[in-house]
Amino acid sequence: MKILRSLLTLLFFCTLLPGKPAAQTLNARIDEYFTALTRLKKFNGGIYVSANGHDVLKKVYNISGDPKSSLRVANSSQFDIHSISKLMAYSILVKLQQEHQVKLTDTLSKYLPQFPNSSQITVDQLLHHRSGLPRELTNKPNSVLSLNPEQIMAAISKEKLEFAPGTDTRYSNLGYEVIYYLIRKITGKPFVQCVKTYIFDPLQMKASGAHFFISHANLKRPALNHQVRDGVLTRVPNITQDEFSTARIYSATSDLMRYLKLLNKEPYLSAMRDAQGVIQKNGGSDGIRAQIYTHTVRNYSFVLLANDDDIPFQQIITDLVNMLEGKPYQVPAEINRKGAPLAPAILQRYTGSYDFAEANHTRLEFRVEAGQLALYQDDKKETSLFAENERVFFDDPKSADGFEFIPQGDGWQVSWTYHGSKFKGLKAEKL
16 A cells, blocks of 8 residues: 555664673574564664663665665665654754753744744644644645755744644654754754764764765765565655755664664753653654664663665564563564455445544545445545454555554544554544
8 A cells, every 4th residue: 555655754671681691592583583574575774782781783684685786785874864863853952951052941932933833832842742733834845855944944834733732742844843943043053064063973973964954975875765666666766855855864773873872871861761761763754764762771772774664664663672671572474364244334334534633634535345445545546455354454465554443432433554553543524
């Protein structure tokens, strides 16, 4: 299913004693897992894992054995990391707060008084996706990439808040464009120059950089993005016209592990870890997926970079955490789902349009056709769905993706699973 390929960039230990046998066992388990994924053609990329101050595994996995394949990666490969730049922005603001240049509790009116609702939106709300700003621009220009920072802010200023600041949480790329501009306003430097000054240079992250605003002369081993199209893994552009240029950062596994080590120190540690002691962020776009994750209490970290987006991304992160914490997980195996016929009356109760707010308010419609549920978007049929049971439906028997209908009052809501991530859809009026 091709819906939302570019949008779903949403797109995360019993504690092991630092003894050699335990580390070797963990190494073997993780290697077995990613080897199995690669054989299934469900992972192509690099993984770097450390625990209790020791490297556990640093390795790349290549689907293709052809050394000239555009898919091939090495430990030195540089991947576009997309929304991981948001975590870097967060850490820069924490540092600026330590330097008394900003307070995360400040409202935007102190720095950007002309921005709509600036007296109601705090810096912290922007950081935690609680500002009310939508995920993307409602009316995108032909080339978002060509917009300069002032034009980006002017476009965001026209957007209506989806909820009152601080009353809800909804992922917003626009909120972080405001954060990038705020950092520029405070420091007088482009955001990526601040990343270089505060992160790349002090940590000797020599394989990291940005495509715009600063030199990218160190981009020697770029990982090329790939996506399944018509059943074939196909090279797709790393940079597209519908993405902002502000924070187009690339990095490598070793560099990102250096960054995670920084986050385990103050002032970042107490400011950025969640209630469980975790600091993490994922990122991605067409043909690329990235994840960095550190558990500051259990003392493990990992970096995962893939130049193929047709992977069970969220499931991989969950399984990797379970391996590191000594919890149950399953080694990937081929999936063979079976469909079963359902009575038309059962199918009929799920029909209608559903709004997926977290997926930029994507609208999907379900209809009954030829004894099956049919999936439509923008009045165009995307696929027919098979019933796995009375409530769960899928289109690809080799994939865990699909839809589950869940009772809600007198009606239904739907849980959409895509590459291990789940999105909730609520019944909506047909547009």
